[in-house]
Amino acid sequence: xxxxxxxxxxxxxxxxxxxxxxxxxxxxxxxxxxxxxxxxxxxxxxxxxxxxxxxxxxxxxxxxxxxxxxxxxxxxxxxxxxxxxxxxxxxxxxxxxxxxxxxxxxxxxxxxxxxxxxxxxxxxxxxxxxxxxxxxxxxxxxxxxxxxxxxxxxxxxxxxxxxxxxxxxxxxxxxxxxxxxxxxxxxxxxxxxxxxxxxxxxxxxxxxxxxxxxxxxxxxxxxxxxxxxxxxxxxxxxxxxxxxxxxxxxxxxxxxxxxxxxxxxxxxxxxxxxxxxxxxxxxxxxxxxxxxxxxxxxxxxxxxxxxxx
Amino acid sequence: xxxxxxxxxxxxxxxxxxxxxxxxxxxxxxxxxxxxxxxxxxxxxxxxxxxxxxxxxxxxxxxxxxxxxxxxxxxxxxxxxxxxxxxxxxxxxxxxxxxxxxxxxxxxxxxxxxxxxxxxxxxxxxxxxxxxxxxxxxxxxxxxxxxxxxxxxxxxxxxxxxxxxxxxxxxxxxxxxxxxxxxxxxxxxxxxxxxxxxxxxxxxxxxxxxxxxxxxxxxxxxxxxxxxxxxxxxxxxxxxxxxxxxxxxxxxxxxxxxxxxxxxxxxxxxxxxxxxxxxxxxxxxxxxxx
Numbered sequence: 001x002x003x004x005x006x007x008x009x010x011x012x013x014x015x016x017x018x019x020x021x022x023x024x025x026x027x028x029x030x031x032x033x034x035x036x037x038x039x040x041x042x043x044x045x046x047x048x049x050x051x052x053x054x055x056x057x058x059x060x061x062x063x064x065x066x067x068x069x070x071x072x073x074x075x076x077x078x079x080x081x082x083x084x085x086x087x088x089x090x091x092x093x094x095x096x097x098x099x100x101x102x103x104x105x106x107x108x109x110x111x112x113x114x115x116x117x118x119x120x121x122x123x124x125x126x127x128x129x130x131x132x133x134x135x136x137x138x139x140x141x142x143x144x145x146x147x148x149x150x151x152x153x154x155x156x157x158x159x160x161x162x163x164x165x166x167x168x169x170x171x172x173x174x175x176x177x178x179x180x181x182x183x184x185x186x187x188x189x190x191x192x193x194x195x196x197x198x199x200x201x202x203x204x205x206x207x208x209x210x211x212x213x214x215x216x217x218x219x220x221x222x223x224x225x226x227x228x229x230x231x232x233x234x235x236x237x238x239x240x241x242x243x244x245x246x247x248x249x250x251x252x253x254x255x256x257x258x259x260x261x262x263x264x265x266x267x268x269x270x271x272x273x274x275x276x277x278x279x280x281x282x283x284x285x286x287x288x289x290x291x292x293x294x295x296x297x298x299x300x301x302x303x304x305x306x307x308x309x
Numbered sequence: 310x311x312x313x314x315x316x317x318x319x320x321x322x323x324x325x326x327x328x329x330x331x332x333x334x335x336x337x338x339x340x341x342x343x344x345x346x347x348x349x350x351x352x353x354x355x356x357x358x359x360x361x362x363x364x365x366x367x368x369x370x371x372x373x374x375x376x377x378x379x380x381x382x383x384x385x386x387x388x389x390x391x392x393x394x395x396x397x398x399x400x401x402x403x404x405x406x407x408x409x410x411x412x413x414x415x416x417x418x419x420x421x422x423x424x425x426x427x428x429x430x431x432x433x434x435x436x437x438x439x440x441x442x443x444x445x446x447x448x449x450x451x452x453x454x455x456x457x458x459x460x461x462x463x464x465x466x467x468x469x470x471x472x473x474x475x476x477x478x479x480x481x482x483x484x485x486x487x488x489x490x491x492x493x494x495x496x497x498x499x500x501x502x503x504x505x506x507x508x509x510x511x512x513x514x515x516x517x518x519x520x521x522x523x524x525x526x527x528x529x530x531x532x533x534x535x536x537x538x539x540x541x542x543x544x545x546x547x548x549x550x551x552x553x554x555x556x557x558x559x560x561x562x563x564x565x566x567x568x569x570x571x572x573x574x575x576x577x578x579x580x581x582x583x584x585x586x587x588x589x590x591x592x593x594x595x596x597x598x599x
Contacts, residue, residue, distance in 0.1 A: 019422065019423055019424055020424040020425060022418075022422065022501045023418045023422040023423075023424040023427075024418075024424070026414045026415060026417060026418035026422065026501070026505070027414070027415050027418045027419070027430070029410075029411045029414065029415070029470075030411045030412060030414065030415035030471065030476060031415070033411070033467070033468075033470050033471035034434075034437070034471045034473070036452060036456070036468075036471075037449065037452065037467075037468045037471050038437055038440055038471060038473070040448070040452055041445040041448035041449045041451075041452055042440075042445055042448070043448075044445075044448035044451060044452070045444075045445045045447070045448045048447075048448065103334070103337065106330045106333055106334050107334065108318050108319060109318065109320070109327060109330045110320070110323075110327050110330050110331065110334070111319075111320050111321060111322055111323055111327075112319065112321075114323070114331075116586065118334055118335075118338050120579075120582070120583060120586070121338045121341055121342050122337070122338060122341050123582070124341070124342070124345055124575075124579060125341055125344070125345070127526065127575060127578040127579060127582065128530055128571075128574055128575050128578060133344065133571070135567055135571055136344045136347065136348055136568075136571065137344065139351075139564055139567075140344065140347070145362060145363075146362060146364055147364075148347075148364055148366070151362075151363045151364050154363070155363060182340075182341065182344070185341070187474070187523070187593075190589060190590065190593045191593040191596040191597075193590070193593070194590045194591075194593035194594045194596070195593070195594065195596075195597065196318065197318065197319055197590075197594075198594045199318065201318065204318070227597070228597070229596075229597020229598050229599050230593075230596055230597045232597065232598040232599075233596045233597055233598045236438050236439055236598070237438075237474075239439065240438070240439055240440075240441055243441045243443075243444070244441050244442070244443060246443075247443065267443050267444070270443075270444070270446065270447070271446065274446070274447045280447055283447050284447065284448070287444045287445050287447070287448070290441070290444045291441070291444055291445075294439050294441060294444075295439060298439055
């Protein structure tokens, strides 16, 4: 009897081992690519950020010096790059996110025919990367009289001289934010739209019978709690697309660094150090700082969404 | 009893009571559509309308001049535009096909197979949803250089295949396939691979369509790979060609051609999305992160 149990156990273990092997075979191609092109680059960025490296001689360990340099001696970084990045991220991220929820919610209130057409219109700008569409905005905000905005302002008699929108520090960042918001209704927006549409109708009916009075209560007590997982997915997509399109300042103004660093974000600063100054250590430290900002933002969203449970 | 007035989400017909929603949606949609409408109009403007002052938004006498100009310009650069286009189409097809296979296999394992470390792997992939490629452009370059992919055709393909979001969406979609179906197939003696191929894949078509769109967008619009990793002009892509053209010109006269180039980039994205729209929405219903 006892022998039988042991045998069974050994066979069981064998079958577990076989299962694990099959699973790993299924995972292997993805895992290999994932490690090569995501894990290793991130790992390299972290390790290079503690070195001095010019791509010619071997990397030289120098501790936290790159970070210290960025925080204390790189005037551009503390004065322009970091504030610009935070300003850009803290406006485009949350506003784009709320806007895509709000638009998705509005779309859910209209019939499917109208919804599909309007949803496609809203989604279209995100189809091409922000950088590719920058060319359109460059013509619209063009600094001569041929620029559309200038022409309109001109005709209305508001200005006499055309405004150099994309070359003047006070306009560049706001324009970047508008362009980024315009292109931010991407996959997160679709996820939230579909989340709202899939909420069980009876939840609403029950809530109204229980005394719910208006649309605002409806949003806060039913809609958001019922689609929290989609809200989280949407948030992460919003953060990622915000950071992914952060290069538009350079595309809009046509120069890196942008005029007086007004539209330069960390992404641009990385290529400034990496491709122009060949200081890979500092470029890597900037990468790490950027990844940390993204991670911190998603943690904040996660906490915020969890609190309402 | 008070009149029942629960909001009808997803109403089946138009009603006058929906006007507040349209009143907000339509102006926003106009703003969203404006640059697109503008590009379309600009692409068909003849030379004198492009030079007009004050600039006019809509085209008066549409012409195909800018389209022919764009393709004429290509002839002068030595490599015909069809070569760039061929590269782009080939690369896009290979990437779509391979990334669907790779991510759906991994998605099946992470969803339905039992093994040690599964939970941790899922967490790692969820963390990687936040991965922003541009942030680590330089280490990425080092890895590609180390692998000897520089100036090869494969550099367009291999690095584009690992898509955490694609895997995530597929895995979520596979999660809702009932285990009984898989058990039944096992009873019939099917191997894991056969189950994956004959049971899982046909059932996750919507998620596959979504991954196709995402892969398409990532590859079709990608000009960076050509400009960073490729020296040989004959290996570069259509996106690169158009992009270099777009950024290389700034005169008003060439704006019409730039508009045509942008339009050519945009339209395939749009067409594919419209065709697969309902499948994408179906997938997104399962996109939640818990």
